[in-house]
Amino acid sequence: MCGIVGYIGNKNSKEILLEGLKELEYRGYDSAGIAVLQNGKFDNFKAVGKLINLEEKTKNFITDKFSVGIGHTRWATHGKPTELNAHPHVGESSYVVHNGIIENYATLKKELQEIGVNFLSQTDTEVIVHQFEKNLRELQNAFQAFEKTVSELQGAYAILLVTKDEPERIFFAKHGSPMLVGINEENEKYFASSDTPLIGHCKEVNYFEDGEYGYVTPQEIKIYGKDTKKRKTHFTKLSTNKLSSQKDGYRFFMEKEIYEQSTVIADTLLGRLGVDEVVFDELDTSLFNGINEIKLCACGTSYHAALCASYMFERYTKIKTSVEVASEFRYRSPIMTKDTLFVVISQSGETADTLETLKMAKEADLKTLVICNVDNSSMVRLADASILTRAGVEKGVASTKAFATQVSVFWMLSLYIAGLRSSMSKEDIAYQISLLREVPASVKVTDTTHERIKRLSKRYLHGHGFFFIGRDIFYPLALEGALKLKEISYLHAEGYPSGEMKHGPIALADPELFTIALLPQHLLYEKAKSNVEELSARDSTICAISALEFDKADDFIAINECRDYMLEFFEMMVVVQLLSLEISIRLGNDVDMPRNLAKSVTVE
Numbered sequence: 001m002c003g004i005v006g007y008i009g010n011k012n013s014k015e016i017l018l019e020g021l022k023e024l025e026y027r028g029y030d031s032a033g034i035a036v037l038q039n040g041k042f043d044n045f046k047a048v049g050k051l052i053n054l055e056e057k058t059k060n061f062i063t064d065k066f067s068v069g070i071g072h073t074r075w076a077t078h079g080k081p082t083e084l085n086a087h088p089h090v091g092e093s094s095y096v097v098h099n100g101i102i103e104n105y106a107t108l109k110k111e112l113q114e115i116g117v118n119f120l121s122q123t124d125t126e127v128i129v130h131q132f133e134k135n136l137r138e139l140q141n142a143f144q145a146f147e148k149t150v151s152e153l154q155g156a157y158a159i160l161l162v163t164k165d166e167p168e169r170i171f172f173a174k175h176g177s178p179m180l181v182g183i184n185e186e187n188e189k190y191f192a193s194s195d196t197p198l199i200g201h202c203k204e205v206n207y208f209e210d211g212e213y214g215y216v217t218p219q220e221i222k223i224y225g226k227d228t229k230k231r232k233t234h235f236t237k238l239s240t241n242k243l244s245s246q247k248d249g250y251r252f253f254m255e256k257e258i259y260e261q262s263t264v265i266a267d268t269l270l271g272r273l274g275v276d277e278v279v280f281d282e283l284d285t286s287l288f289n290g291i292n293e294i295k296l297c298a299c300g301t302s303y304h305a306a307l308c309a310s311y312m313f314e315r316y317t318k319i320k321t322s323v324e325v326a327s328e329f330r331y332r333s334p335i336m337t338k339d340t341l342f343v344v345i346s347q348s349g350e351t352a353d354t355l356e357t358l359k360m361a362k363e364a365d366l367k368t369l370v371i372c373n374v375d376n377s378s379m380v381r382l383a384d385a386s387i388l389t390r391a392g393v394e395k396g397v398a399s400t401k402a403f404a405t406q407v408s409v410f411w412m413l414s415l416y417i418a419g420l421r422s423s424m425s426k427e428d429i430a431y432q433i434s435l436l437r438e439v440p441a442s443v444k445v446t447d448t449t450h451e452r453i454k455r456l457s458k459r460y461l462h463g464h465g466f467f468f469i470g471r472d473i474f475y476p477l478a479l480e481g482a483l484k485l486k487e488i489s490y491l492h493a494e495g496y497p498s499g500e501m502k503h504g505p506i507a508l509a510d511p512e513l514f515t516i517a518l519l520p521q522h523l524l525y526e527k528a529k530s531n532v533e534e535l536s537a538r539d540s541t542i543c544a545i546s547a548l549e550f551d552k553a554d555d556f557i558a559i560n561e562c563r564d565y566m567l568e569f570f571e572m573m574v575v576v577q578l579l580s581l582e583i584s585i586r587l588g589n590d591v592d593m594p595r596n597l598a599k600s601v602t603v604e
């Protein structure tokens, strides 16, 4: 989604803004711009496409004295990706950048046009700066004008506004879209939509809450709440090491993130595994009192992790479990009962559809839990309880380590609840924990496997489509494998339960239909094998992933013989991730920032 940066200080604000926007590139964008106010003069630059175009436009622009600056990368929601629609948007003496959607922009725009305001863009954002200047003319006070403007906006927003009337201030407002401010000993202030651009510049950050607005100067930060009362700042240490979010020599962040799944899952398990019990210090056991149903809600890859969880929850906790696609759940008038634990899953913690379902559950007075990778994200701050996946910054748009850690957390959580409810024996829990301890080793990428997949990928660059098929918990893994391939290769792929082939899909079987078959040795192997044989008999090209040789396969990717299907699950997960990576690289695609996609979908 859109990215926002802001800066007040004596340093080279142009460079700081551009570097900050580069750190936000992974969110996906189609245009960018900056506006800097120094010596009472504004300079504004915008460009369509990648940031290199904006750098070109600003190459002769010097910022070597005190200045106030804002910057933005735009992922088009209202209006095509053009320079006119790129942010910052200008009034007569002010500039604004915004992430989110102003839902009442049409009404505001009409009223402004009726008093003679001319609009340059098709965006919802532009109404903010014109509404501010209208209020400024009436109130003759910039803060009061900003406060009034914010009160008139409906929808989701993270806003930064600068004006000649207050040349040493940045005004901010946050509601429904993430934003934070960072400070350091040099009295500089840094704004951003997420913490990565602040790493290396700031020691402490303050994540704004919904409804908060105010302004910063070199000397102070003034925060107000929806009730217009002053709010205290709540600074937390900025812990992420910038180096850890670089590529470390891999070709793409996605590749790096596949390789680091081993260490990352070890972090996820850290401090949570006893001998025969799972420990979540962050949870109060009362969260599960009176719970007779678990409802999981998410989007995309997180939805696939939720599907995996449903198999484990019902198998281990004996609690009825259902899974919902958030964008469907929102508008379905769902029946929600108070004995349901509502669990949302989100890497970013900002996905609009998932966040709205969490709000629905809260309004229905359900107990809520979020499984998330970003502390202080909107969902983490809203839910009754949260479990962090500890996957670290995931910069590849196609999610990998986030999925791996989500499934790991759900596996632990199912055992944790089983312990609370005594739905499993201590011995069985101890066995599952012994398996969990082996997962970091299971997901370690070996050169042999990676080289095999790299060679094999040349055969899968065409065809009229892919089936990824699996049974039981391997069905959501098949869905995930298909999504990975779609996202970064742009080839058509579908995930199916293996048993569904004869109910229609097998009509597509021919040599140009590539079937990626997940054949775990320890779970329904014979059943899954016969489904694959149905496809092979009709000449579909089969790529089998298994610990056991399969003579009907045209291609075969071996995984290690494991002592349990859950370890086979994680080994096959790495294979399907690497397969999509290598096919995409051969096709010459931008693996980390695939077309049309954004890392965090913070609008509907």
Ligand code: AGP
Residues within 6 Å of the ligand: 299, 300, 301, 302, 345, 346, 347, 348, 349, 350, 351, 354, 397, 398, 399, 400, 487, 598, 599, 600, 601
């Ligand atoms: C996964 O590869 C995609 N990037 C996408 O499906 C993603 O999982 C989905 O948008 C949900 O994002 P979230 O986990 O941040 O809520």
